[in-house]
Amino acid sequence: MRKTLIYNFFILLLAFALAMIVPLYFLIDRTSAGIIHELGKVAPLSFEQRLVFTKLIQNVKDNLISMSFYTFVIAFMISLFFGRRLLKPLKELYAAATSIKEGNFEIQVDVSGESELKDVSSAFNGMARALKEKTEELVWKDRYVSMMMDPLWVIGNDDRIIDINPAFTKLFGYERDDVIGYLVYELMDEENEKVMRKQLQFREDGMTSTYELQVISKRGELIPVLITGAPIYNEKNELAGKIGIMKDFRKETALRRALNQANDYQRAIMDSMPDMLVVIDRGFNIQMANKAAQEAADGDFAGMQCYQLFYSRQDNCNTAGGKECPVANVFATGKPHKSVHEHIENGRQVSREVIAFPIKDEAGYVNNVVAIARDVTEKKVFEVEIAQKNKELITLLGISKSLNQSLRSEEIFGGVLEKLVEMTGMDGGSIFFLDEMGRELSCKYHKGLSADFMKESGPFRIGEDVPGRAAATGQTFTTSDLSNDPRAEKSVFRHTGIRACAAFPITGKEKTTGVFVIFSFNPHVFSLEEERILNSVGEMAGMALENIRLYERMRMLFQHQRWRKTEEQKQLLQVASVLTTKLDLKEMLNTALMIVKNTIRADFVWFLEPDQRNNLVLKSAPEGGVPEDTVVYDAGDNSIEGYALEKKEPVIISELQIESDFQISSHLAERKFKTACAIPVYSGDKALAVVSFYCSTFKQPKEEDIFFLQTIASILDVAIERARLYEKTILDKGMSETILESIEDGIITVDPEGGVISMNRTAGELAGLAPSSAIGSKCTELFGGSEENARLNILLLKDLERCMKGEQTQHNITITSGKGMKVPVLLNGFPVKNKDGSSMGVVFAFRNNSRQEEVNRLKSDFIRSISHEFRTPLSAIVGMSEMLLEEQMEKEKEEVYLSTILSEGQRLSDMVSDLLDLATIESGKEILRIKDLDMAGMLSEIKEEFQAPLHKKGASLELRINGQLPAFSGDAEKLKRMLRNIIDNSLTYSNPGCRVEITAAGKNSHIELVIKDNGWGIPPDELNHIGEKFYRARNASNIKGTGLGLSLSKEIIRMHNGKIQIDSKNPGGTTVRLQFPSRRAKR
Amino acid sequence: MAKIVIVDDEPFILMMIEDKLKRAGFEVVTVNNSQSALESIRTERPDLVILDWMMPDMSGLDICRALKSDGGLSGIPVVMLTAKGQEDDEKLGLSFGVERYITKPFSPKALLENVIEILASRGK
Structure with missing residues (x-):
């Protein structure tokens, strides 16, 4: 690289130099020639001149070559210099690029210098920085993506999976190769595919x-996930794909399902409530309502306020203080509140009990209130009635206690007054007694008013002021507000601040002896009921007063009577306590009547009630021997009891035989009673009952006896009412629980997962579990331990699935009960549906079919076997008769035919008599013909009889008699028949060549016979049924038989006081063990 | 002459049917126990078999099943003679490929008519 660059420079410069020098050379050459030529034209050049000139040019040319060399060197030098200068940053750039390529982003290129290379370098540095940042970002992203706990997928525009992360693999088990490139829909079912498609469409829309x-x-597995999906864009802002980040939602789904289910159950429970249940917000708006409430609101509770629904009122009941508004109360206090609201609905007084509970948020703030409104109108009436009756009863008891325990009138009346005041909620009262002359009423006892006032007001004359008025008229005087009552304008009591006041006479035998006054400093309207009580208290008090006087006289005269009186009082107290503690009407009546009977020393007491047609029906008669609910007198009969009811007063007939105007019930006629007394029991004007007693001797019942009976009768009156009310309430309450528990079917309720929600008693017994212990476990875990139950559990699972789809299921199956018995059951599955029609649980009902199935099987088996058994001999009779009639038969053949017809006819008749015998024995009409018997001899005889069948079957019969058998007597014919049956069974239910052994032995005072075979045996589960009438084991169904033989045998054994025990192995044979007590026939 | 095998454990029924069929000119073989029934049928190769249903050891139904599953014997028509008189019994019997189902008590004449009819339908 380095060389190339320098060479390039060098060659470039060289070329440049040459390009400059060569033309220069030719230019000089040409120019010099031109100059010579031009000079020649001006003046011909001498040779020397020409030579000098040529030399000069040559010199220039020569110098040009050296200059060329010089240029050469300079070019080399320059190229070397520039080449080096250019190369250094290039080298650096190269190194940097290589370094970046190798992943090192830390490199920076030196940017010193002035040339464009500086720009290149700084651009390079910028690029490197950007690259570094981008890469770092990518690295982090990548790291983040693979580190992410939440699974994700990236889906391309063709809906195929482009990428997944390790968490995805961890959750779903798919490796990258398993899913990448595949359609995302391949990972879900149709329903979810719909969701997915919709979601991917959202991404398309950004x-x-x-x-x-x-x-x-x-x-x-189906794994529920919560996915947050977002579109991915490329740099051109085009949709490049979709990313979905998932949350494992298995727990949440289960939780939500549980919640939903809980909601559904709650909903169902709420809807099953007969009471209205609503959720109310702070604006008293109904947010939610159960079925009952929805029905009450005609289906639409939207926009309704609770008071509109509960109390049919349009204004908020809370505005008037809100003390009684349970909802407002709960919002205010955060505690449950209960109240009873009374209002008029559809013209009817309705009492509604509203119980409100708070629904608190996490901060403890009450957002909503659940209110349950229950119609308690009837209950309230009951309660009021019960409370009233109880109050009455207690008062009356207290009063009667006072009346009977003490003989000092002031003490008595003081006590009575106090109880009365307490009972009626009054503030005080006073008692006035009429003097001997019957003119003036003087106060004997008072409460709630000052003694001074009472003293000053002095005695009242008859007719004067409130007490005098009551004494004069003999009627109760009541006023709700004395200060406003024109009847009491002049009353001295007005100054005391008394408002409500009641005065009622104390009346003895048609005579007023005093006046009770009770009062309150507040107005009070006396109800009819209260007046009635006050009246009866007045009457009782009057009676008591007379009683006391009478008693005192009597005590003077008959000291010895004292004992009896105390006894009587004790008895009365006993009655009273019985009546307060006992709620069972029958028991109560019985006890009360027994006490009455003993106290009065009557020979017979009964308690009669008039029915709707006014017949007198017996309700209780201790030791009377007459059944309850017997009509003892018809409506038209002229009975003492009827007369007493009509008269509303006790009727006493002391000489029954002479005064024969009255009819005597046929139940009593024979007993020839001489004295009768009937006391009516009234509740207001309604005749409730009549108590009457009878004595065998002539007897004049004493007045106190009558009084005593009347007291008891009036106590009985309230007690009966009370007991009936209680009975009704208790009945209502216990009804629903009892129904489920008393169902004979086993009921198991399960949730959609098969978890047991409830299980009744019968199901518990079937499974051998305590119902409470089964709750929460799977329904498939209740029954186990046998093949049948394994099948049952599979069935339960299938049924659960089907029922959850809304189907009902039914199967006839056999299950193994908790006690290990095989029980055939009819298994019904019903879905429990919630409002939207989907199933929220399943009820499985197990109906024990064993009895029904057995009876059915026995019945059809009987018909089959009987018809089969009859058909075979009938074939001979019918077929052979036809042959005899239609064909010309030889004499000999004819005889064979006729004798076969006869013997088969005999067989038929035997069978019929077998059946009849069994029927006779079972009905208990069969008599044994008992004779002394030789058991060993009898057994040998039977063995002989069996020779032919034994031979036919190739079987053997062995008889063993061990020692001397004890003496025995019995019905030989029947015993033989029994033994024949048993041996016949051994031969019939076995393979040819079988062996039967009979062993007879004496054991203590018994004879024991053992008949043992090596036949087919009896299946163990059928062993229990063997010997039941018409029962035939399943493995014997192809064998002829009536199923009667063993039943008949069992009956015969029973008649001989014997025992039979059958042991059997299937296969392996059967052993029948018989035991008879040794005995002698009576001579 | 058509040959008929009768299997029944009641001797008098065997006798009665034998008499009736012989009088009508059939060749008759009687078998009084179910165990040797199949063997007799194999050796005799009859044109028709009359079977009792209810017999000890092996029921007529079992014999019929064995016959129908034996290639060489499956063509032999079977008349089932039985005391099982209920409808579902008859259905069960017919499902085994039994030609006729005759319940006891029966008329020998009717039985004979049935036999002749079956054999005629098979060209014998």
């Missing part, structure tokens, strides 16, 4: 987007 895709890996 768009970047993120999407999900499922790519088929080299192992054939």
Whole structure:
């Protein structure tokens, strides 16, 4: 390189020099000749002159040659100088270029000097720098691409894969050679191909987007990935390809699926709720609603506010303070809130319980509220009723306790008043007693008012002020606000600030003995119910007062009665406590009536209820022997009980036989009762029931007995109501749970992956698992350990797939239960569909078919075997008769035919009698003809009988009698038949040449017979069924038989108090072991 | 003269059919156990076989199956005589290539008519 450049310079310069010198030489030559010629013209030149001139020119020419040499040298020198100067930067450039070529971008070329080379060098330096930067960028990119954890692909404009990174290989298993150059669609199914095509179209339009895709890996798995795709442009800004960077989305997909599923389940659960469920935002707008709520909103809840849906109101209930608004409450406090809202809907009072729960974001801020609205109208009515009844009951109990535990009137009434005040929520009250003359009411007890005031107001005259008024009329006086009541204008109580007030008379036997007054400092409207209670308390108190007086008199007269009284009181308390604790109506009635019966010392007590047609139906009668729900009196009957109900008061007939106007129930007529007493039970005006008791002796029931019964009757009244209400509520609640648990089918609910969501009791029993322990495991893991269950599990998987597509499946299969039993089941698979119709789970129902299947098989087996067994002898009878009739037969043949017809007819008739025998034995009508028997002799006889069939089969029968057999008695014919059957079975179900052994031996006080064969044996799973009527083992289906023989034998053995045990190996033979107790026939 | 083999384990049925067919002029061979049935058929080479279905050891169906799978014997028409009277039994029987299916009890005359018909259709 170096040389070439210098030579080139040198030659160039040389050529230049020559180009200058040669023409100069010729020019001089020519010019000199011209000059001589011109000079000659002017004056002819002398020779000398010419010679000098020529010499001079020659000299010039000679000098020119030396000058040429000089030029030569100079040219060489110059070329050497310039060549060297040019060469140095060139060399540097060369070195630098080589260095760059070798990958070293650090080189810089010296740019000193002034020539254009400087520009070249600096341009080169610039290029090198740019190249360095670009390369570095490329290196980094490359490094980044291969280091990237996220897989990527680059797709060319022809949709073929251009590049992938190692992460792609790692995720999908494809090496570069596996995919590069292939269409990207080859890595996905049709559905994903659609997505991919659409996405690639986006890139064509210059768009970047993120999407999900499922790519088929080299192992054939579908791997979900999240792809961010972008177009790649070349420097000309043309689309060069598309890059997709992926995120392994398997976990996310599973998570999302789980979430979706959870959502779907939640949705389904929400929709299955009969209560409205909505999600409400802070503007009280409904964001989401379950089916019930959607239905209530006529399908469209968009733009609806919660109060419109729940309470049918147009204005926000929260504006009025919002204390009761559960939603506002939850937003304010962040805690669940429950309230009951009452409003009028479609003209009906509706109570709606609204339970609201917060939905909080991560920061704990309540964004939404879930509200469940439940119609509790009915429940509320119940609750109110129950609460009311309970309150009543407790008060009445308290009152009756006070009335019966104490005999001091002030104590009693003080207690009663306090309870009354408490029960009605009043602020106070007072009791006035009427004096002996019946003119003035004086206060005996008061609460809530000052003693001074009571003293000052003094006694009230009859008709005066509120208490006097109640005493005069004998009616309850109530006012919701005394200060506004014109009836009480002059009342002294007005000054005390009393507003609500009730005064009710204490009435004994049609006589008012005092007045109760209760009051409140707030207005209060007394309900009818309350008035009723107050009235009855007044009546009870009056009775008690009389009772006390009576009792005191009685105590004076009959000291010994004291014991009985206490006993009675104890009994009453017992009734009361029974009534409060017992909710079972029947038990409660029974207990209460027993106590009544014992207390009254009656011989018979019963409790009757009128039905809808007014017949009197027995509900309870302890020790009466009459079944419940028997109609004891028709509506038209003139019974004591009916009369008492009609009169609404106790009826006592003390001389039943004489006063025969009343009809006596046929259940009681024989018992000739002399005294009867019927006490009606009323709830308001409604006749609830009647309690009546009967005595065998003439008896005048005492008033306290009647009172006692009435008290019990009134307590029973509320108790019955209460018990019925409870019963209904409990029934409703337990219903749905009970249904699932009580289903006889095994139910397993699974999610789309086959995970068990729930399992009922029956399914648990079938699988031998506790239902709770199965939850979460795969449905294919519940049953195992046998070939059947392996098949079941494959089937479950297939069914799961089919059901998830919305199909229903059904199979008749056999499974092995948890207890190892083979159970034929009808397996039904139903998809659980969510709203969009797709399946969100599957319910598998296992119906145990074993009974049904066995019964069916037995039935058809029976028909087959019976018809077959009948057909063979019938063939002889029908066929041979036809032959006899149609053909001319020889005498001898005729006889053979006739005797065959006879014997086959006999066989047919035997079979029929076999069937009949079995039927008779089973119905228990068969009687044994017991005689003393020689077992050994009998066995020998049977052996003889079998000689012909044994010979035919080439079989042998061996009989062994071990020692002396104990004495035995039985029905010889039946026993022989039984033995024949068993031996016949051995011969029938075996190959020719088989061997049968019979061994008889005495064992303790038993005879043991063992019949052993080496026949086909019985399949182990059928062993349990052998001996069932018409049952025939599967391996015997081609053999004639009715399936009756062993059943008949079993019956005969049973009749002889014997035992049979069958052991069998299939193949290997059967051993039948019989045991009979030794015995003697009675003489 | 056409030759017929009858296989049945009930002697009186054998006797009855033998009598009927012999009277009609057929040559008859009776076999009273299923085990030697196939052997007899092979040696006798009959024109028709009458088989009982239900027999100990080997059922008529098994014998029929063996016949139909034996190249030399598969052409012999089989009349199945059986006490299995149910429809699905008959279907099963016919699926084995049985020519006629006659249920017990049967009329010997009808059996004979069937035999003549089958043989006539085969030109014998």
